[in-house]
Amino acid sequence: MPPREDHHARPPCPSPVPVGADALQAPALLRRLLRAKDRMDAASHEAWPVRRLAEISGVSEAHFAHSFKRAFGVPPHRYLLTRRIEQATTLLRDTQLSITEIAFATGWESLGTFGRIFRDITGQSPSAMRVELQASMPQIDRVPACILKAAQRPDLTIAVLEKRRRVAGDTFRPPTTEAQ
Known part of the structure; x- marks a missing residue:
């Protein structure tokens, strides 16, 4: 006998970042990365160490560098x-x-x-x-x-x-x- 489908079962609760999905799909992270990218665009003549960009984005240095490269295809430098x-x-x-x-x-x-x-x-x-x-x-x-x-x-x-x-x-x- 085939398993019975329960049409009344609740779907699983959505997680903030879908399981198995790219973390860069999180709109909040993309906004933070874009904020740092926009600052670099506006003042490219200034020094932009990863520490400064991470502070603007509100994330750790390692997370910023990794996420920026994944989002834009090149490292911040x-x-x-x-x-x-x-x-x-x-x-x-x-x-x-x-x-x-x-x-x-x-x-x-x-x-x-x-x-x-x-x-x-x-x-x-x-x-x-x-x-x-x-x-x-x-x-x-x-x-x-x-x-x-x-x-x-x-x-x-x-x-x-x-x-x-x-x-x-x-x-x-x-x-x-x-x-x-």
Whole structure:
């Protein structure tokens, strides 16, 4: 005899985070992560250590770093690098500020670090990027700013060190752990 179905049984009580579901589906956590992300967007020139971002989000440092990467696909530091490079690219295109002024205005502590990271991410030096962007200005003027920004957004889904290793043809050993 088949088991009898009880149509009057109560469904199980819902848990705050559904069992087996991704914890990032919790709207409260996403709002907290977005709050920190928005702060980084608004002031990408400032220092944003994980401790500060975790305080803004109201979660522990480890939980913040892990959840941010799961939610946005990149660690917080890489996200910040993306924003700084985007802003530097815009300043290179739209202003006559010196490379040094742009480096410091976008939050870099040294011109050398700015130049190295900029080249690693974009494939060009800041001055070469400026020449290329300003040469294409008549065509760029017809593109909406939001589309232009998205097209020029650097891809930081892999670490800068990994990009360097690939370019060097595996001539140096990567570290055993990645700094986040």
